[in-house]
Amino acid sequence: MKIIRHIKELNDSLYDFRRQGASIGLVPTMGFLHEGHMSLVNKSVADNDVTVVSIFVNPIQFGPNEDLEKYPRDIERDESLLVKAGADYVFYPDVKEMYPEGFSTKITVSGVSCGLCGGSRPGHFDGVATVVTKLFNIVRPNNAYFGMKDYQQLAVIKRFVKDLNMDSFINIIGMPIVRERDGLALSSRNVYLSEDDRKSAVSMHKSFGIIDELIRQGVRDKHEIINAVKAFIESYPGVKIDYAEIREPVTLEEKTFIDGDFMLMLAIFVGSTRLIDNRLFSL
Ligand code: AMP
Numbered sequence: 001m002k003i004i005r006h007i008k009e010l011n012d013s014l015y016d017f018r019r020q021g022a023s024i025g026l027v028p029t030m031g032f033l034h035e036g037h038m039s040l041v042n043k044s045v046a047d048n049d050v051t052v053v054s055i056f057v058n059p060i061q062f063g064p065n066e067d068l069e070k071y072p073r074d075i076e077r078d079e080s081l082l083v084k085a086g087a088d089y090v091f092y093p094d095v096k097e098m099y100p101e102g103f104s105t106k107i108t109v110s111g112v113s114c115g116l117c118g119g120s121r122p123g124h125f126d127g128v129a130t131v132v133t134k135l136f137n138i139v140r141p142n143n144a145y146f147g148m149k150d151y152q153q154l155a156v157i158k159r160f161v162k163d164l165n166m167d168s169f170i171n172i173i174g175m176p177i178v179r180e181r182d183g184l185a186l187s188s189r190n191v192y193l194s195e196d197d198r199k200s201a202v203s204m205h206k207s208f209g210i211i212d213e214l215i216r217q218g219v220r221d222k223h224e225i226i227n228a229v230k231a232f233i234e235s236y237p238g239v240k241i242d243y244a245e246i247r248e249p250v251t252l253e254e255k256t257f258i259d260g261d262f263m264l265m266l267a268i269f270v271g272s273t274r275l276i277d278n279r280l281f282s283l
Helices: 007-019 035-047 075-085 116-120 124-139 148-163 188-192 195-201 203-216 222-234
Strands: 002-004 024-029 050-055 089-091 143-147 171-175 239-247 261-270 273-282
Touching: 002 007, 007 024, 007 050, 007 089, 007 124, 024 035, 024 124, 035 050, 035 075, 035 143, 035 171, 050 075, 050 124, 075 089, 089 124, 116 124, 116 148, 116 239, 116 261, 124 148, 143 148, 148 171, 148 261, 148 273, 188 195, 188 273, 195 203, 195 261, 195 273, 203 222, 203 261, 203 273, 222 239, 222 261
Parallel strands: 002 089, 024 050, 024 143, 050 089, 143 171
Antiparallel strands: 239 261, 261 273
16 A cells, blocks of 8 residues: 555556556545544455545644544544555645635535534535536546535535536445444544543434424424434533424425434534534434
């Protein structure tokens, strides 16, 4: 496995593979890898001839008061996990390599970017869509892997890939959420949690059971369901709800009636740590 810091070197390395028609898989990450990330890497290694994992803490997707500076990093540990998993290249650029002086372009996706994390983190999805577009152009993968933990991000990426006609050469593959034994979704940000925070954080996953139960009882009123979820989560110490919403699974539009498939979309603060989770429900 090779760590590559420059775009030109990555292009040169992938040139022969491309010419030979080898399939290339890309797994974009911000590093500090865990089993959630590794499920994407394992899938890419299984599906493709060559796997490129990018590690880049993308400054333009962080707001001014967010955790860009303290975002956890451990490139050595990441490297050893990726070697074990059989990744071929790690693309590990610095900020100047990705955003050289004069960089002025932004990809904005409307609709699916609105509300939820897009509402709480203004500009976040512009930053995500811009960096992912750059990574797609740099790596030119056949397949790109994203986790459903960041469900709105996946919807945004699927949207611009379709809108910009990139779907004729890139498949976007969404992978299930990997969780701890108690249900907490794995996240690089879980390292910020104290033992008590950790107990409160699992309230998101536990709240899914409340919906299952309400649905079983025949409840179809969206507000009743959301209020029950909010009250349950807020009963845990140190938790503040950022949003708890029910949305249509593909467009992420608000749903008036609970019918067919719907997503529960959650974001909470536990202390100062912001965590997200979601689940698809089907009636
Ligand atoms: P990040 O490093 O947080 O930007 O995440 C990189 C990729 O890993 C994204 O596509 C995430 O959705 C995905 N990911 C993060 N956590 C998980 C998880 N617990 N299960 C599945 N995928 C995940």
